[in-house]
Amino acid sequence: MRVLCVAEKPSISKSISQILSGGQFTTSATRSQFIKNYEFDYPQTNSFYTVTCVSGHLTGSDFPESHRKWNSCDAFELFDAPVETHVASDKKAIEDNLLTQARRADMLMIWTDCDREGEHIGLEIVRVCKRAKRNIVVKRARFSAIIAQQIHHAAQHPVELDRAQADAVEARITLDLKVGAAFTRMQTQILQNHFVQLSEARNVVSYGPCQFPTLGFVVQKWNLVKSFVSEPFWHIHMSLRRNTSSSDGEETVFNWRRGHIFDEDAAVSIYDFVLSDPLARVTKVTKKETKKWKPLPLTTFELQKAGSRLLRLAPKKVLDISEKLYQQGFLSYPRTETDQFDPQFDFHSLIRKQVVDPTWGAFANSLEEGGFAVPRKGKNNDKAHPPIHPTAHAGNLVGDERKVYEFITRRFLACCSKDALGFQTTVDVECGGEFFYATGLLVLERNYLEVYPYDKWVGHEIPEFEEGEEFQPSVCELREGKTSKPSLLTEADLVTLMDKNGIGTDATIAQHIQTIIDRDYVIEKMEGSTKYLIPSKLGIGLIEGYNQIGLNKSVSKPQLRRETERSMVQVCEGTKTKAAMLEETIVQYKEMFIIAKREFEKVISPCSAKFFTPSWTFQFGQIHGFETSVKSTCRLVECNRFFFEASIYPTYSTSE
């Protein structure tokens, strides 16, 4: 029997060919530069195998010609417009290869990643192949890691393609297209009509169910920083000078168990009580072993966060670099949600490849000589790719590539090492009815910290204390402090928020951040070596505008996307049909669209302008509290502060 196997990407088709053929296969080129066909006998199932692949989704969706032009219809009509699906022009060579190979095959076996998108890509492949051979037998290989035993098992026990999962993805594709296009056209057309700046620059004011919540996070933090008012607080500072084994007169600070309090009168009266008691008593001395846990195996999210925070590289940049290193064979597949290694994973041969490195080679060697410990297991597994790890030693990298490779390698070695061990001493003290404590830390074994400088764990010595002893504090003062301003949002914070709230995926999070920057919704600002994200006036305006319109579900918060995700899960489980999901969700967005459009037009209605005189600052706020003022020419397009308590003309710069 001739079996045609189709994987989601070139790397997988190659790996499964190597495993199933035991390395004995022939390779032939296709018209697509990256894609090869591999052929071999697979005697275990009496078959002749051809293994090839696609490159992600084969098809793309768009409106038909009748609705594609922006002025061809009212934006609202897009919700009910048909959607066409075609093989994209740059995928024709891949399609041709599938058609040719399918004609020769008796069975089509789908080897796409075992996730929802993979199931949908599988369906795209089936549709193309059935055009070449209508009665081809279709099977699906199910695997959770590229490990010999699993791949053989998958080849010998194929299952059926999961139509429900593919349906859920199809619903999402249609939904995102309709909602995105309808809102984008509506926003853009209304705003361009009124703002010279937008129409001259031909700026698209895009809406997307992922980009808006992402922008929402940036604006929310910005508002928090802007509205921050510092508050004074009080705390009792107690310390004692006493010699330790290594230094004389070391000052030990005892922290107040109450932390700090915001009521000055209360603080003063408590302090008076403490002062009335000249001696502090040690109530307890606790000594115990403590650990600093080694990091979890590396996912794409974590890599992007670390890249931004530790390596000062944008999430998109980190992903691009790791993609390149992967192409060169230095790294495993860089888009993974998995933070647990398979129990059968071959750690040792990978560790041995790092022994030659001048910087961390000695550490790698120490792992091979007894320092090894099985990595911790996280909670995520995408059932398709292992955590990111180095697959070969790369000695000649420079610049950012070197930084990324070094981080990934050190992280992998740290995962294979042991937790750091320490010894912690806590001294509890009572004085005037108040409780204080001091801690000391002695780092016993640094272990993984030796190879992972990104984590800090510094010991500090504490003098000897005995339970029941009394001492007179060297300092006991009531001190005043004030709450400090929260910091702006960093890229790493944003990746964390998106990950937590289910906005985007490992492969798309970086793109969404880039999109809101490209659209001029957000501006990057360097402060020292940290990059902060600040919303532009346009970005603030859009979010604040929508928030004030009073939709019952906010487009700038993660809830709507979460609901879409939940409906997709229901479609996958078979408790909801694809049609029902689309119907429900589209109705909801239609309502929101009607309200949003009405409010947009109301707020910036040109007829309001005739009431303005040159020097007025006008509270136009009865509608949504939007403040509006007009520049001297009194043309609405030259509104200075408009719509969103923000200047939208002549520039979006956010410098205060």
Add this chain to the structure above:
DNA sequence: GCAAGGTC
């Protein structure tokens, strides 16, 4: 000139 999701 629109989205988000794959991947190169």
